[in-house]
Amino acid sequence: MKRYWRSLRCFWGTSLAAELEYPLNAAIEFVSVLGNLAGSLFVLQLLFAGGPSLGGWSWSGALVVLGLYTLLDGFTTCVLQPNLSRIVSHVQTGTLDYVLLKPIDSQFWLSARTVSPWGLPAVAAGLGLIGWALAQGGPEAAAGLRSLGAVLLPLALLLAALAILYSLWFVLAALSIWFVKVWNATEVLRYTLVAGRYPVSAYPPALRLLFTFVLPVAFLTTVPAEALLGRGSALWAIGSLLVAALCLAGSRLLWRFAQRSYTSASS
Amino acid sequence: MAGPIIRASGLSKTYRISEKQPGLAGTIQHLLRRRHRDVLAVDGISFTIEPGEIVGFLGPNGAGKTTTLKMLTGLIHPSGGELEVAGHEPFRRQARFLRQITLVMGNRQQLIWDLPALDSLRVNAAVYGIEEAEARRRIAELAEMLELGPELQRPLRKLSLGQRMKAELLAALLHRPSVLFLDEPTLGLDVNAQARVRDFLADYNRRTGATVLLTSHYMGDITALCPRVLLIHQGQLFHDGSLADLTQRLAPCRQVRLELSDLQPTEAFACFGVIEAHQGHQVRLLVPRAQLTERVAVLLERFAVVDLEVSDPPIEELIGGLFRQRGEASVTGGVP
Incomplete structure (x- = not known):
C-alpha cells in the first residue's frame, strides 16, 4: 500500500510538472469552464421560466444538480480524460507493454498515472455553485447537512458517482485492446453525460428510464443532490452504492479479460 | 539458481488475423462479414539459456523473434508448449x-517526453519500491557506466537519440533485473552511439552476471556481444550455437585473397576452388574448408605471393543469402 501511495505521489508530481510546461492551457480551461457554466445557467433559467419548479425541483435544488455535474466534469478533466485517453495511444503505439511489465497493478497505473490541473477550475466552480445554491435555498435547502451521518451519506453517494463515472470511462477505453480506436466512444459518453446537468425528473419518462437503467446518469448527479438536500431515499442510496460496486467490479473483470486478448503492437 | 534461467520447449504462437480486401468495397464487406485466418508466428521452438549468457536472436522481419520475446516477457500468451523464465x-x-x-525496445520509449529523465527514474523507483537513497545510488552508478551526467536533468525531448537510449537503458535497469530482453536497442543510433551501448551492455553483463537476450538489426551488435545466436526463420529455430558454427554451416568455403608479384592466367587458379574475382595481381578464391591448409600451401609454393588473407565471408551476407534462397526479401542482421 505504501508503495502505491508513493507511486501515486510520484505519478501526480511528475505529471503536474509536465503539464505546467504549457501554462497557456490554464487560461484556456478557465475561460472554457466559465463559458460552460454560463451556458448551463442560461438554459436552466429558461427551463424555470415556465414556473418555480422543474420536475419537482426548486431553482436552488436544480443548481445543486448543476454544481455536482460541474464538479464531476472537473474530475473528468483532471483524472479520467488524461489517463484513459492514454490507454488508446498505449495500445496504438505498443507502449502498453511497458505498463504491463511493471510490478504494479496495471489498472491502477493506467487510471492514475497522470493528473491534469486544468479541471480544477471546474471542480472549484462546482463546489462553489453547490455551496451558493445551498445557502441561497435557505435552511431547508441544506437540510441534508444537519448531522454527521447526513453529511456522510451525500459524500458516500458522491464517491459512488465518481466510481460509476470512472468505470464507464475505463470500460470504454479498455475496449481499445480489441478495437484500438475507441476514443470517439468516450467523447460520445462525455456528451451523453451532459444530461446529468439537470435533474432526471425534468426529462420525459422514456429518457428517465434510459438515464437510470441504461446510462446511470441519475446516480451521478440527481441521487447525490437529493441526499444533499435531505430528500434522499434509502432505496436510491443503496441502489447507487450497488451500481457503483457492480460498475467497478465489471471494469476490473473486463480489464483482466482484455489482458488475455492483448497481442501487443508489432515491432 | 541452478540450471537454465530460460527454458522454452515446443513454444508456439498462432495469431488469428482478419483479412480485408483493399478499397471501400473490401472495407464494407469486412464490416459485414469478417474473414479470419490463423497465422503460425512461432512453430514449436525449443531452447534453454543459462544464467549470465548473452544470446543474439536473429531472423528476418516477421520470423517470430518479437513474438517469442513477448512470450518470454509474459506480454502474450503462448498457444502451445512450455515456458519458464527465472523460475x-x-x-x-x-x-x-x-x-x-526488463524489456527495452529501441523503437518505443517509457520515459516522459516533457520531463528530465530523472523524474521518470523517480517514478520507476517508486513503482519498484526502491528506497530513495538506494535509487540515487543506483542512478549514479548506472549513469557513470553509461556516461550520462547533466543530461539526466534536461527534458528528454532535448536529448539526442543516443542519449535518450542510454537514459532508457538506465530506466530499464534501475531495479537490477537478472534477465534483459533487448529488442533492437541500437535502432537508429549512429556508429559511435551503437558502440557505446554495446560496451555498456558487455560491461553490465560482466559486472552483474545478468542474462541478455538481444535482437538487433545491426550485425555489429551480435558479433560484438553474442557468443551464441539463435537463428529463427518462419517461426522455427534454424540454428542454435556460436556465430562461428553458423558461418561454417552457411559457408562451407573460406575466402582466400592473394596478391601476386606477377601476372598469371585465370585458369591457373581453377583447381584451387571457385574463382570469385581476378583482376591484375589480385585474386579472390573460395576454397573448401577441408582442403584449405593443403591448397594454401600449394598456392604459396606455386606462385610468387606478396600477400595472402584467409577470411570468412561476412556473416550478414551469409544470412542474407540464406533467406533470399528461401524467398525472404528483408533480413534482420543484414547490411543496415
Whole structure:
C-alpha cells in the first residue's frame, strides 16, 4: 500500500510538472469552464421560466444538480480524460507493454498515472455553485447537512458517482485492446453525460428510464443532490452504492479479460 | 539458481488475423462479414539459456523473434508448449517475476517526453519500491557506466537519440533485473552511439552476471556481444550455437585473397576452388574448408605471393543469402 501511495505521489508530481510546461492551457480551461457554466445557467433559467419548479425541483435544488455535474466534469478533466485517453495511444503505439511489465497493478497505473490541473477550475466552480445554491435555498435547502451521518451519506453517494463515472470511462477505453480506436466512444459518453446537468425528473419518462437503467446518469448527479438536500431515499442510496460496486467490479473483470486478448503492437 | 534461467520447449504462437480486401468495397464487406485466418508466428521452438549468457536472436522481419520475446516477457500468451523464465511462468506476470526481468525496445520509449529523465527514474523507483537513497545510488552508478551526467536533468525531448537510449537503458535497469530482453536497442543510433551501448551492455553483463537476450538489426551488435545466436526463420529455430558454427554451416568455403608479384592466367587458379574475382595481381578464391591448409600451401609454393588473407565471408551476407534462397526479401542482421 505504501508503495502505491508513493507511486501515486510520484505519478501526480511528475505529471503536474509536465503539464505546467504549457501554462497557456490554464487560461484556456478557465475561460472554457466559465463559458460552460454560463451556458448551463442560461438554459436552466429558461427551463424555470415556465414556473418555480422543474420536475419537482426548486431553482436552488436544480443548481445543486448543476454544481455536482460541474464538479464531476472537473474530475473528468483532471483524472479520467488524461489517463484513459492514454490507454488508446498505449495500445496504438505498443507502449502498453511497458505498463504491463511493471510490478504494479496495471489498472491502477493506467487510471492514475497522470493528473491534469486544468479541471480544477471546474471542480472549484462546482463546489462553489453547490455551496451558493445551498445557502441561497435557505435552511431547508441544506437540510441534508444537519448531522454527521447526513453529511456522510451525500459524500458516500458522491464517491459512488465518481466510481460509476470512472468505470464507464475505463470500460470504454479498455475496449481499445480489441478495437484500438475507441476514443470517439468516450467523447460520445462525455456528451451523453451532459444530461446529468439537470435533474432526471425534468426529462420525459422514456429518457428517465434510459438515464437510470441504461446510462446511470441519475446516480451521478440527481441521487447525490437529493441526499444533499435531505430528500434522499434509502432505496436510491443503496441502489447507487450497488451500481457503483457492480460498475467497478465489471471494469476490473473486463480489464483482466482484455489482458488475455492483448497481442501487443508489432515491432 | 541452478540450471537454465530460460527454458522454452515446443513454444508456439498462432495469431488469428482478419483479412480485408483493399478499397471501400473490401472495407464494407469486412464490416459485414469478417474473414479470419490463423497465422503460425512461432512453430514449436525449443531452447534453454543459462544464467549470465548473452544470446543474439536473429531472423528476418516477421520470423517470430518479437513474438517469442513477448512470450518470454509474459506480454502474450503462448498457444502451445512450455515456458519458464527465472523460475516463473511468464504470462502470469507475477510481481516477483516482473522484478527480475526488463524489456527495452529501441523503437518505443517509457520515459516522459516533457520531463528530465530523472523524474521518470523517480517514478520507476517508486513503482519498484526502491528506497530513495538506494535509487540515487543506483542512478549514479548506472549513469557513470553509461556516461550520462547533466543530461539526466534536461527534458528528454532535448536529448539526442543516443542519449535518450542510454537514459532508457538506465530506466530499464534501475531495479537490477537478472534477465534483459533487448529488442533492437541500437535502432537508429549512429556508429559511435551503437558502440557505446554495446560496451555498456558487455560491461553490465560482466559486472552483474545478468542474462541478455538481444535482437538487433545491426550485425555489429551480435558479433560484438553474442557468443551464441539463435537463428529463427518462419517461426522455427534454424540454428542454435556460436556465430562461428553458423558461418561454417552457411559457408562451407573460406575466402582466400592473394596478391601476386606477377601476372598469371585465370585458369591457373581453377583447381584451387571457385574463382570469385581476378583482376591484375589480385585474386579472390573460395576454397573448401577441408582442403584449405593443403591448397594454401600449394598456392604459396606455386606462385610468387606478396600477400595472402584467409577470411570468412561476412556473416550478414551469409544470412542474407540464406533467406533470399528461401524467398525472404528483408533480413534482420543484414547490411543496415
